[in-house]
Amino acid sequence: xxxxxxxxxxxxxxxxxxxxxxxxxxxxxxxxxxxAHLTIKDKLxxxxxxxxxxxxxxxxxxxxxxxxxxxxxxxRVIGPTSSIRMEPYAEMVGKLGVKAIIGKGGMRESSLRAxxxxxxxxLQAAPGCAALxxxxxxxxxxxxWFDLGMPEALWxxxxxxxxxxxxxxxxxxxSMYEDIRTKAVKMIDTLYRSA
Amino acid sequence: xxxxxxxxxxxxxxxxxxxxxxxANCNVPAGSIAALERALETEESSVGKEVLARILENxxxxxxxxxxxxxxxxxxxxxVELGQDVKLVGGELYDAINKGVREGYADGYLRKSVVTxxxxxxxNTGDNTPAFIYVDIVPGRDVKITVAAKGxxxxxxxxxxxxxxxxxxxxxxxxxxxxxxxxxxNPCPPIVVGVGIGGTFDRVALLAKKALLRPVGxxxxxxxxxxxxxxxxxxxxKLGIGPQGFGGRTTALGVNIEFAxxxxxxxxxxxxxxxxxxxxxxxxL
Numbered sequence: 001x002x003x004x005x006x007x008x009x010x011x012x013x014x015x016x017x018x019x020x021x022x023x024x025x026x027x028x029x030x031x032x033x034x035x036a037h038l039t040i041k042d043k044l045x046x047x048x049x050x051x052x053x054x055x056x057x058x059x060x061x062x063x064x065x066x067x068x069x070x071x072x073x074x075x076r077v078i079g080p081t082s083s084i085r086m087e088p089y090a091e092m093v094g095k096l097g098v099k100a101i102i103g104k105g106g107m108r109e110s111s112l113r114a115x116x117x118x119x120x121x122x123l124q125a126a127p128g129c130a131a132l133x134x135x136x137x138x139x140x141x142x143x144x145w146f147d148l149g150m151p152e153a154l155w156x157x158x159x160x161x162x163x164x165x166x167x168x169x170x171x172x173x174x175s176m177y178e179d180i181r182t183k184a185v186k187m188i189d190t191l192y193r194s195a
Numbered sequence: 196x197x198x199x200x201x202x203x204x205x206x207x208x209x210x211x212x213x214x215x216x217x218x219a220n221c222n223v224p225a226g227s228i229a230a231l232e233r234a235l236e237t238e239e240s241s242v243g244k245e246v247l248a249r250i251l252e253n254x255x256x257x258x259x260x261x262x263x264x265x266x267x268x269x270x271x272x273x274x275v276e277l278g279q280d281v282k283l284v285g286g287e288l289y290d291a292i293n294k295g296v297r298e299g300y301a302d303g304y305l306r307k308s309v310v311t312x313x314x315x316x317x318x319n320t321g322d323n324t325p326a327f328i329y330v331d332i333v334p335g336r337d338v339k340i341t342v343a344a345k346g347x348x349x350x351x352x353x354x355x356x357x358x359x360x361x362x363x364x365x366x367x368x369x370x371x372x373x374x375x376x377x378x379x380x381n382p383c384p385p386i387v388v389g390v391g392i393g394g395t396f397d398r399v400a401l402l403a404k405k406a407l408l409r410p411v412g413x414x415x416x417x418x419x420x421x422x423x424x425x426x427x428x429x430x431x432x433k434l435g436i437g438p439q440g441f442g443g444r445t446t447a448l449g450v451n452i453e454f455a456x457x458x459x460x461x462x463x464x465x466x467x468x469x470x471x472x473x474x475x476x477x478x479x480l
Contacts, residue, residue, distance in 0.1 A: 035317070062266070063266060065263065065304055076304050077262055077265075079265055081267065081348060082347075082381045105348070105379070106379075106440070124380075126439060128383045129253035130257075130265050131257040131260065131264060148319075150306065150319070177379065177380060180379070180436060180437070180440060180441070183435045184436055187376075187433055188372055188376055188434075191430055192368075192369050192372075
């Protein structure tokens with residue numbers, strides 16, 4: 001049976017996950033990419049309030065395509081963006097109480113440290129599968145910072161069963177990406193020994 | 196008619212560009228689909244197989260429902276091969292192309308992903324213009340237009356190195372493979388690897404980009420470069436990055452090389468990557 005986690009996520013939810021596990025998310029998912037992270041940082045520095053409560057939150061590195069009709073916002077397609085660009089915010093995001101980061105391509109050392117310190121996981125959503133992924137979102141609850149542009153705004157999404165998501169970095173310092181990177185580097189050494 | 200110029204109204208170019216912006220983003224190129232289907236059969240990793248099946252399902256839904264296969268519908272690159280016997284009428288070429296991009300991205304519900312300036316304002320232009328336009332003058336009376344939508348994830352993983360002749364073919368191969376390994380999961384594997392070799396600093400990057408416009412599964416007409424494409428593909432697929440970067444043998448669907456003459460002292464190499472969606476489409480008017 002599929003493993004479905006519901007937001008807000010708890011420490012128990014996160015501790016029960018290890019790399020390679022496949023999960024789905026139900027509940028609230030907030031998108032944030034480059035500009036939203038920068039905006040959060042600015043607001044924190046100025047001690048200004050944030051529009052959403054990030055405790056137990058799932059943050060999705062994504063810039064969706066959304067249309068507006070009489071009934072409100074409608075999601076057309078959504079998919080992950082490269083998470084590595086958000087690496088400089090690892091500590092900030094951990095401190096906010098975010099429990100799960102959804103994206104693609106993984107993150108590096110600062111994130112792995114934050115994941116252990118704050119009890120977080122990294123979930124990879126299938127990249128380049130935006131038509132398929134949109135099926136898991138049932139509604140758009142609200143949007144903040146729309147002036148940053150549609151992709152960069154902070155969208156609050158309501159998920160019925162969003163996924164599948166692969167636990168690619170866990171809260172114990174494990175990363176599927178590091179394992180695969182190490183193997184790839186070794187292979188280059190084998191192919192080009194003289195280098 | 197003899198040698199008289201053929202007149203072509205630029206509104207036809209605008210319409211073609213609009214259509215291709217939508218169509219290219221919803222219809223993943225046939226060569227890529229065929230390569231993904233082959234990869235599904237040869238992939239040994241079970242996760243990899245699952246990922247490939249999901250990608251193929253996504254691309255089918257996108258095609259059938261005319262949805263963008265990926266939310267990042269990129270910046271619009273427009274390549275024009277303009278026959279020298281064609282006289283463009285009815286307006287300016289670049290305006291017509293930008294009109295086509297503006298309308299295509301609006302009518303196709305494609306994401307607008309262009310900002311005004313790269314450092315200070317970073318304000319979204321709101322209509323995905325300006326398009327990045329390249330015009331070549333060619334013999335004849337036709338106008339060939341290619342639209343390529345280039346997403347940010349794969350583009351950010353590109354690289355260029357000015358090697359010197361002593362590096363030779365081994366140096367070229369090593370740079371390409373290292374670039375792909377360094378990119379790892381970020382360009383959304385399985386990827387298509389565009390390689391430019393030769394030319395100058397600026398020209399080699401364009402060659403790498405143009406290499407990506409060739410169908411996956413096609414080969415360079417020069418036998419040595421065609422062989423190099425095959426060797427690189429084999430070695431890249433030994434890296435073990437795999438579909439989605441979760442391991443497996445399908446890291447790349449294809450390697451396309453374009454080359455050009457270069458200075459006696461130079462051996463420029465550029466690597467430009469496409470994700471497995473890699474939207475592009477051409478039409479001849």
